[in-house]
Amino acid sequence: MPGKDDTSVYIGRRPTNNYVLAAMVMLNEGKECVIKARGRAISHAVDVAEVLKNRFMHNVEVKGIVIGTERLAGPDGKESNVSSIEITLCKRK
């Protein structure tokens, strides 16, 4: 399964449906699921949440969205600011 810890799905460069599937597994176990992304993957994270909600699990809703900034070291060792997003999904009661 693409990068995840217990309740998080980290969005990278794999196909959207890989992440959608990972999130569905968590939600079907009764857990909340937090979709996390940085930089350009932020758009992809929104796609994952929307595809999941509209195409696969109509009983899922967005519980909250948080944006932030992280300082990351680039390949040259220089630090730079990168935007981040966390989209929390849960099943409607």
Add this chain to the structure above:
Amino acid sequence: MPGKDDTSVYIGRRPTNNYVLAAMVMLNEGKECVIKARGRAISHAVDVAEVLKNRFMHNVEVKGIVIGTERLAGPDGKESNVSSIEITLCKRK
């Protein structure tokens, strides 16, 4: 000023600071400001909100974030689904 109506800033391909400036003008007039983007520009919208909040206006906060899906006609006339985001910013009281 890059694409905007009365309280919205539409994010496109211009430099981040163009949009930051447009948002600052609205916020300084006492209005709320809604940063809107579709597709790949979503990551850019988060950058604009974060740069504004962290570098230029420390008294601004994110009031709400909404994600959605819009159906758009492509250049070939075919419709496809595109994710969207709206980030509402306001000055802290």
